[in-house]
Amino acid sequence: MANTSAHPIEKVSIIVSHGSLEGVYPGLIMANGARMEGIDASLFFTFFGLDAIISKRMHNLKVATVGNPAMHMPTLLGAVPGMSSFATSMMKREMEKIDIPPVGEFLTMIHDSGAEIYACKATVDMFHLKPDDFCPEVDGVISVGQFYEKAAGGQIIFT
Amino acid sequence: MQTAILGGKTLALDADGNLADRKEWNEEVAREIAATEGIAELTPQHWAVINFMRSVFEKEGDSPSIRRLTKESGVDTKTLYQLFPKGPAKKAARIAGLPKPKGCI
Numbered sequence: 001m002a003n004t005s006a007h008p009i010e011k012v013s014i015i016v017s018h019g020s021l022e023g024v025y026p027g028l029i030m031a032n033g034a035r036m037e038g039i040d041a042s043l044f045f046t047f048f049g050l051d052a053i054i055s056k057r058m059h060n061l062k063v064a065t066v067g068n069p070a071m072h073m074p075t076l077l078g079a080v081p082g083m084s085s086f087a088t089s090m091m092k093r094e095m096e097k098i099d100i101p102p103v104g105e106f107l108t109m110i111h112d113s114g115a116e117i118y119a120c121k122a123t124v125d126m127f128h129l130k131p132d133d134f135c136p137e138v139d140g141v142i143s144v145g146q147f148y149e150k151a152a153g154g155q156i157i158f159t
Numbered sequence: 160m161q162t163a164i165l166g167g168k169t170l171a172l173d174a175d176g177n178l179a180d181r182k183e184w185n186e187e188v189a190r191e192i193a194a195t196e197g198i199a200e201l202t203p204q205h206w207a208v209i210n211f212m213r214s215v216f217e218k219e220g221d222s223p224s225i226r227r228l229t230k231e232s233g234v235d236t237k238t239l240y241q242l243f244p245k246g247p248a249k250k251a252a253r254i255a256g257l258p259k260p261k262g263c264i
Contacts, residue, residue: 029264036247037249098262099262113237
């Protein structure tokens with residue numbers, strides 16, 4: 001290993017709080033990457049991030065084309081109907097090329113790698129969600145307190 | 160440059176500690192690297208993964224992603240992590256005498 005620091009990271013708890021495609025993927029990639037390096041990982045989905053683990057919605061996440069200056073697109077053009085779907089399909093195609101799986105497949109891979117996946121209780125209550133709404137990879141609905149207990153001794157990454 | 164005595168010969172390693180020249184690799188070398196990684200015995204499933212990685216590397220010049228391993232090697236994700244604890248893509252590449260995979264997935 002090129003960089004052997006004094007304290008290698010052994011555990012990460014990653015919070016996913018956004019429900020756009022570009023809001024969800026960084027957390028998934030970091031969780032999967034952690035497991036690939038032998039680092040323990042868990043994912044905690046909160047607020048609109050929950051869309052990524054709701055069976056009916058996880059396949060329809062979209063890229064935000066409005067309010068996103070890095071899209072380099074005038075706001076009104078970004079608001080044209082179909083623009084978000086167009087940008088989403090372009091991004092998905094590019095991701096497939098570098099072997100980034102669709103959300104559902106990625107969650108299965110991450111869960112199979114031994115990472116744990118949780119939903120935030122406050123959001124679940126607020127949006128009146130039921131256990132059946134979630135994909136089978138979800139290990140449970142937990143409170144913030146339980147999240148901190150599980151995160152003990154590791155790094156917390158907020159996305 | 161780091162070296163290691165593998166298969167009765169002194170072999171050069173790269174900066175990551177992987178074999179510098181994959182042509183020096185053979186099954187005995189693989190077994191010895193596996194032992195240093197805590198894998199006492201290479202089973203047929205280990206070999207399926209190792210051989211798949213070597214064949215992809217020969218064709219494409221990089222090791223396959225964990226996703227491709229899952230989809231194409233015939234060994235699923237859960238089993239991959241059991242076979243190669245603490246990082247299957249990285250460990251399998253090392254045992255296969257290949258450089259550390261470059262990809263993020």
